Amino acid sequence: MSERLASFSPAFFVIVLIAMGILIIFGLTKEGKTPIFIADESSAEQKGIFKIYHYKVYADFAEKGVYSIPEANPAYFRLVGNTSETESIYFQTTANTSFAQHIATDESHVYCGNLILPKLNPYTVYYIGDGYVSDGQLTYYCSLEFSPNQELGIIRTVYQQILFNFNKGPRPQTVLYSFKALPVSQKSYQLILPNIVTDGQQAYLAGELMREALPQKLHYMLQPDKDKSSQHYLADGQHVYYDNDLLDLQDNNQLIAYDISTAAGYYLEDPIQHIFYFKNKSFPNKLAPLRILNTTDKHGIPILFHSPKGIYYIEGVKKIVQKAGKSPFKDKLEQIYPDVFSNGTKSFFLVADKTTTRGRNGYRLCSYITSLMELDNAPAEKWEEIGRAGYGVKSPSSIWKNGMHYYYFDKFGQESAIKSSIYKIRDPALANYMTFNAVESDTIYDYIQMGFLEIPPHREVIRAESRLHSRFRGC
Known part of the structure; x- marks a missing residue:
């Protein structure tokens, strides 16, 4: 043949x-x-x-x-x-x-x-x-x-x-x-959790057996805010699962699930062992202790992880752990605000970006980019929170001062076309106004477009790019 x-x-x-x-x-x-x-x-x-x-x-x-x-x-x-x-x-x-x-x-x-x-x-x-x-x-x-x-x-x-x-x-x-x-059972199957049924002995998720699961104790794990459960990570007091997959991990009450988004991924943290899982696969043990930098995708896809060996992320095509570069935090990583960090002396922030290509049917998304920027002339010890921007807004952002300069720390993110976690406020009067008035995301976006808010002077120290397609597919 x-x-x-x-x-x-x-x-x-x-x-x-x-x-x-x-x-x-x-x-x-x-x-x-x-x-x-x-x-x-x-x-x-x-x-x-x-x-x-x-x-x-x-x-x-x-x-x-x-x-x-x-x-x-x-x-x-x-x-x-x-x-x-x-x-x-x-x-x-x-x-x-x-x-x-x-x-x-x-x-x-x-x-x-x-x-x-x-x-x-x-x-x-x-x-x-x-x-x-x-x-x-x-x-x-x-x-x-x-x-x-x-x-x-x-x-x-x-x-x-x-x-x-x-x-x-x-x-x-x-x-x-x-x-x-499903296997024939003497007892009727009952729905006990979203997408999960049991006959009292075995548990099935989307029709697939969850090996060794204890149906009576099975539950979806909580995410960091504690008022929303994961849609993928489950535990029963002994075992831990990503959907149907049994993980090589003992259940404990400190496990944290991060259902960030379909694009950014789903992660599980074990603070006791300082390890992470991406879906059903663990990060290499040699990278421990690991710490997650951005717990949302507001100012960056892919998600960044700090290790003594460097900054890591999940590569988009092969879904493997990739090193983005040397960590600027060394042995000291402090979070000043979500997506804003310091190493004790210098300040850092995240900026989201993406690449596209023009095709027959318009623009095609090729990759997501998360950049870690070192802020110029902003010593870590001089940060002072002035107040919350958007008084009365459900998730207010924040106004900060460093030396003689005012900064806007953002919580709206990419969904509102706001890609940086920090913007410099050019006029102190505007900083005062934003502190005492409800400022929604549309207003912030307008301020950026008009130049009232600008990404401050910085130096890119980490660039993590997660490609969505192989290079030969036009990206």
Whole structure:
């Protein structure tokens, strides 16, 4: 086989790839994917993600398209609700009844998106919650969001797309609501935490077994502000998990979870051992003791970590620990304010940035950058907080003085187009005004644009760049 492939010239493979691309484009732009978008859509009956039109049932995958469900009977088609006492699919809707928007039933089948859940009884099925359904005997998890069909493959996709283009087959199932069958249990599965069910013995998150978990003690860990739980890190008094993954870490009451953002990442700190985890992987032990610098992404993605060996961050493409440079803090790191630091003598602050490239469809984000700046002529021992900027604002920023100069310490961040954690206030009268008046983020942004606030003179000492794509992809 390999000899036969080798006999073809490179030009042959180029032609094949071009042909495949044309066929895919033809398929994606082909009219007639479904009559729902050709005729009057207002006449289609909507049930969750499902549409009933001209006595046929379809599952709507948003921008990915609409898939028909040929097995579904529109006359008996219903969303699955949380009524376990129901003898049939004709249950009454009440204020206490909730429905799965992507799970439905008729008199013959139960559907996860446009796929049939095998052997599930449509007459006794009920919704447990968070994607879990049961008929009293069998239990399934149907993913809350659709995802790419990893089993289809490019060759099968192209082949099925060709058949679909010529009305010889259904659309290729490029996306789906994946599902998993849970083990049969003598006890009913109950939802105990978001996305987690138990039969009293085992715990399952998104349908996957959480090894060795103690269901009765399982809980999502708290984040630093103590009023918001992590969405990824869990513990049960003995074990610690990142989603379904059991970490090599003993649970203790000092563990801190940082759900910063999808772009910046999710981290777990063990202050006892001075180590960190990024998702389910620990930072190298040789870097301990570690300390996190920016606990939010307001003035920097990626997140920076201080170690005696340097400043580190998570690289964006390979998701590995990378050194950004030598630490300016040596053995003394003090936080003056969020994203503002000192080493006992000099002052430092964070600035966020990003790189983009211009493509066919506009600008494309290539990388995030966090810079650690050394502030000029601002001795650490001379900082004096004057007051809180934005009196009455939920999360006020702060006004500080160093020598004869006034500074604005920001808490709004990138979401408000404010990229630096420190700005110099050019007019002392403005500093006084900001201290005693409610100043929202829009006003701060306007002050920056008008030059009333400016990033102070500085020197960049650390630059951490987290790329989103490999360099050969145009960035």
